[in-house]
Amino acid sequence: MGQRELIRIIRSFQRRLNIADVIQKSIMALYVGAGVGILFQAAAFVVPFYDAALYSVLALLVALLTAVLTAFVKRTSMRQTALVMDRFGFEERIVTAYENIGQEGALIEFQRDDAMSQLSLYRDRIRIPLFPSWKKMVLLLVLLSVMPVLALLPSAVKERAKELHAVRQEAREKTKEIEELVDSLEEFAQQDLSQEHKAALQEMIERLESSQMECEQAVSSEQLTAASNKLEYKYGTMGSELAALAQQLQNGASVSTMTPESMQALAEKMQTMGGMELAEGDSMQSGSNQNGQSGNGSQNDQNGGQDGAGSPNGQNGNGGQDGQSGAGGQNGQNGDGSQDGQNGDGGQNGQNGQNGDKSQGGQQGDGRGTGSSNTPHDYVSIPNDIADTENLTGNAVNHEDSTYFRAQNGLSWEGVHMSHEAVLGNYEQKAYEGIAAGRYPSGMEEVIKQYFSSFNQ
C-alpha cells in the first residue's frame, strides 16, 4: 500500500516536473531564438540581408522546436523526480524508498515508512514552479518585441538588400533557363553529328555558360541588365545558328554518319530549340532596343510566309519588314520566332528564300538566303525608296553581284532607319559578345563595359 502511494506521489510530481521542464526549456529557447533573431535584424542594418526577418522567425521556431524535443527526449524519470523531491529537506529518503520498492526486510520497510511519514508531514515543502519569475518573462517579452521593431525600421542597407535580392532572383531564373538550354545543347552535341557541328554546338554552350556566369556574378540591377542584354543577343544569334544547323541536318548536306530518320528527328529538335530561342531572344530584344522591328504581328508573319510562297507579296515578306515570310514558309513556329528576331529571321528566311527561288520570289528568297549563313550579320539600313524597288539584288553602292552580296551579309529591313540607341545597343551586344568569347585583352574588358554603361547612365 505504502509502495503504491509512494509511486503515485512521485508520479504526480514527475508530471509537474516534465511540464515545468517543457515550459522552462521553451522559454530559454525563446531567449536564445530572440537573441539570434535580434542579431540577424541588427546585421541587416550593416550588411545586405534580405531574409533577416525570415531567418529571425526561423531561429525562434528552431529554438522552440529544439527545446520541446529536448524536453521530450530528456524527460524526467521517476528516480530523478524522487531526487528532486529529496532536495526539499527529505535527505534522500524518497529516492532510497523508491529504489527499494519491491524489496522486503524490516529495515527496508522501516525506511519506506519513514519516507512516507516525512512526505505526509512535509509534502507542502516541495514547490516546483511551472513558470520562471515575472522578471524573466518581462525580459522575454521585451526581447520578442524588439525583433519586429528592428524588422520594421527602414534603412538604406535594407533597400540595397531588397534590390540585391531581386537581382539574384532574376539571375537565378536566368541561370536556370540557361542551364536548361545548355542541357538541350549538350544532348544535341552527343548526337551523331559531324565534328564541325559539334564544335559549333560546343561554342554555343560556352557562350551560354559565359552568360550564366555573368548572371550569377551580377550584384546590381545594372550589371544584370547588361548581362541580360548580352544573353538576349546570344539567344538571337544562336537561334539562327541552330536553325541553320537544323536545316543542314534536314538536307543531309553535311552529315554522313546519321540515318535520315535520326537526322530528321534531330533537326526537328533543333528547330524547336531554335524557335524557342528565337522567340525568347526576340521578345527580349523587342523589349530593349528594337521595338520598331517587332511591330509586325504574328498574322503578318504568317501572311508573309504564305505570300512568299505563292504570291508577289512574298517579296514584301522577304523584304524583311519582319522577315517572317521565311518563317511562315517553314512552319508556324518559325513564323513566331521570326516575328521579332532579327537574326532568327535571317536564318529561317534563308531557307524560305531558297524555296522562293525555286518557285516565285527569287529575289526575296535570295535575300533570306544570305541570312542563313552562320556568319554574323551586319545591320544594314535601307531607305524606303531603295527597298521598295523590285531590283534589290545588289549592293546599292558598289553595284556588286547580288550573290556575292548575299554571301557576305544578309539582313536588310525595308525602309527602316535604325535609331542611334538601336545601333548603340547592337554595338554593346557585340562588345559583350566579344568579352564573353575572350576576344579582347583582359585589361580592356572593364574599359569596354564602363564605356557602354556610361551611355545607360
Add this chain to the structure above:
Amino acid sequence: MDILDKSLLQNPGYMAQRVAACELEIQKGMIGQREIIRQVMIAMLTGGNVLLEGMPGLGKTRLVSTIAKVFDLSFKRIQFTPDLMPSDVTGTNIIIKNERGSVFSFERGPVFANLVLADEINRATPKTQSALLEAMQEHTVTVGNDSHVLAEPFLVLATQNPIENEGTYPLPEAQLDRFMFKILVRFPSKEELRGIVELTEGMQSPDIQRQLDAQGLLSARALVSQIPIADAVMDYLLEVVMATHTPNTHIREGASPRAAQAMIRAARAKAFLEGRFNVSFQDVKEMAYPVLRHRILLSFDAISEGVNEDQIIQRILEDKKI
C-alpha cells in the same frame, strides 16, 4: 544482550534510540567535543579504528574510558615509547613450569581488549607500530605459530601529537590506511573549558551508566551495515573518492579503495545516529573529511603553499555537484 530483548533488535527504531542514548551518556562524561564524540560513535558502529590527533590534555583518554563504560567494554591503554617492543603490545610466549614440566604459554598483551588506546602511537618505532597492523585489520594476533583471535568488538583508538615531531616515527601510509578516521581534536572553547574544569575538579564525578553491551553494539553494527544507499548517493560517494585521483597539483597520491568502503560505512552509521535509515548526500560530505584526510598524500606544491588535506577535500566537494 542482558539489557536488551533480542526481539527489539528487529525494531530498527528502537536500536537507533538506544545508540542515541549511548551518545548522550558519553556526552555526560565529556564536555564539548560533540563532533569528536559523534565521529567516535560512528567508528564504534562500523568497527573502524580511529586516529585522534590533538594536543595532550584534550580528553582523549577520558573519551575512550567513557565509551568503554557506556558500552561495557574492556579497555586497555598503551603508552607508546621509542623502546616499546611489539611483544609489549601483542603479548608473548613465556615458559611456565607445572607438574608436567616446562611449557610455553601465551601471555596476552594489552591489545587483547575491546577498546585499545594507543597513546602517542608515533613515538614507537615502526616495528612496534606494525605490531598493531594485524590486530587492526584482521582482529587477530599471531605470535610464533599461533594466531589468537581478539574479542569483538575490537577498536583501536590511537593518538598522536601534531606538534612535537622530534623523536617521532610518522606512521607509514599502509598503517594510516588501516585507520578508518583521522579525527582532529581541537582545543575547546572558553565555555567548554569551564565545563571541563567544573566536571573534573568538582567533588562529584558524573555517573556514567551502561547503555548497551558488546552484543548490542555488534547488533547495531549489523543493522547499520544493512542501511540502503540510493544509487545517486553511491555514485556521488565514489566520484568524491575518485576525484582524489584526478590530476591535481596538490595531491601526490589519492585515497585507496578502503576509503570508499570506509565512507560508505561511516555514512550509514551517521544516518543511523541521526535516526534515518538511508544515506544522504550530506552524510557523504560530512564523512569525507575524517575518512580522506589521512589518505591523501600532499604534494610538494601543497606543502609549500600551505594547503592542507581539509582544504583539498573541501574543493573536491565543491566541485562535485549533486
